[in-house]
Amino acid sequence: MIHILLIISSLFTFSAHAAVQDFCVADLKAPESPAGFSCKPAANVTVDDFVSTGLRLAGSTDNIIKAAVTPEFAAQFPGVNGLGISIARLDLAPGGVVPMHTHPGGSELLLVTQGFIEAGFISSANAVYVKTLKKGDIMVFPQGLLHFQVNAGGVAAVAFASFSSAAPGLQITDFALFANDLPSSLVETTTFLPIEVVKKLKAVLGGSVDDFVSSSLNFAANTSNIINAAVTPAFSAQLPGVNGLEISISRLDLAPNGVIPMHTHPGGSKLLLVTQGVIRAGFISSANKVCIKTLKKGDIMVFPQGLLHFQLNAGGVPAVAFASFSSASPGLQITDFALFANDLPSSLVEKTTFLDNATVRKLKAVLGGTG
Missing domain, CATH: 2.60.120.10 (Jelly Rolls)
Structure with a gap:
């Protein structure tokens, strides 16, 4: 009889222990592992x-x-x-x-x-x-x-x-390929898709078109314009990876006689590195002090945030420079374009500068402004 009671008792003990193993309710407060979540204490489990x-x-x-x-x-x-x-x-x-x-x-x-x-x-x-x-x-x-x-x-x-x-x-194929920062070149190489299709789908699905890498500054931009120059920015709008990092870059191409007119970057200071040709550059301080220097290949010059400055080609061959900024979105305001390439009334430009109305209208006509 005693033996029977011991056997029954052991069965109850085993059953009670087994009941704890009936389930493993996830403890969502604990970290998840490849094997799944840890078990929530059985005493805390409810229906x-x-x-x-x-x-x-x-x-x-x-x-x-x-x-x-x-x-x-x-x-x-x-x-x-x-x-x-x-x-x-x-x-x-x-x-x-x-x-x-x-x-x-x-x-x-x-x-x-x-x-x-x-x-x-x-x-x-x-x-x-x-x-x-x-x-x-x-x-x-x-x-x-x-x-x-x-x-x-x-x-x-x-x-x-x-x-x-x-x-x-769950892995959705299109999202896996095009909705993340997998470089477009690798998607092209590892699929049969042309690069232009890859970049189009990345744009549609919100993926990064190589968020942290850009080849947009590899080639000279078209300088066939009124200033014989071009600026190719890689700010946060063009290179998403710099967003929030307080840094960006742009490329300057100046044909012979090219000029980047007097302008400001309201959002950041600039450091200019000349890589080809000769560039004459300068800025004007808030105290109207003028700092001008002729720069050749390898020279650098810094331009404090918000101050008027310029660059012009000082040689007979195309010049190239790269400008780093202390902001992912430094902005750009070219003074002549701000005054004469929009619909700000000529009378207001005349009143707020020392220019006569005829000069204002002439410059508006040249730069495409109205008013």
């Missing part, structure tokens, strides 16, 4: 850990793909952690598409509950399996294979996707 209302409402389809995926993976639904299962809701507006994508961590089973969805996947042997699904239909997508879903009707479509993993992952 709400195993229930979610997150799929009741449609996700917003007001986006470029006219679709929304609302996941209930371990990170959103702690109760599925470690159980090898999860779910997501798909909402597709008319014309909506969940683009070609994979789930590296699990297979998917799709149940259509509203509308019509054309869905398919591509096998490792490049065989294609496509079907138009209606309400009540299901389709399975093997783990890791490229697949898609497209709204095949004129009304909103809804489906629920179950997964064989609590964290199946």
Whole structure:
């Protein structure tokens, strides 16, 4: 009898211990590892850990793909952690598409509950399996294979996707290639896409067109203009990687007789490095002191923020210089263009300078201004 009681007692002890292993509710406050989340202490687990209302409402389809995926993976639904299962809701507006994508961590089973969805996947042997699904239909997508879903009707479509993993992952092919800072040249090299297509898709999908690298200053700009000169900026608008870093650069090309007219950079100081030809440069201080120097290849000159300054070609050959700035967006205001290349009334220009009205009108005509 004693032996029987000991056996029964040990079974109860084992069962109590096993009950703790029934689940591993994710402790979302702890870091996630490749093996998943740590287990929440069993004493702190409640029924709400195993229930979610997150799929009741449609996700917003007001986006470029006219679709929304609302996941209930371990990170959103702690109760599925470690159980090898999860779910997501798909909402597709008319014309909506969940683009070609994979789930590296699990297979998917799709149940259509509203509308019509054309869905398919591509096998490792490049065989294609496509079907138009209606309400009540299901389709399975093997783990890791490229697949898609497209709204095949004129009304909103809804489906629920179950997964064989609590964290199946999601990698949308187009976003992986074009919505990040993977260099365009590498995308071109590792696909059959031409560079212009890669850059176009990066621009559409919000990826960086090489955020931290630019080749825009490699070539001389066109100096066939009224000043026989050109400035090619690489400020934050052209080189996103400098944004917030308080630094930027531009290239100056000056044909013989070229000039960068009197101008200011309201947002930053400038340091000029001459790399070709001879450039005469200078600035005017707030005390009207003039600092002028003729610079040759290898010379540098600094221009304090906001002060009027200029550069002109002082030789008979094209000159090139590179200007670094203490701002990612230093701005540029060329004095003559500010006064005469817009619709500021000539009478106001006359009153606020020492120029007569005839001179103002003549310069407006030359520089394309009106008024």
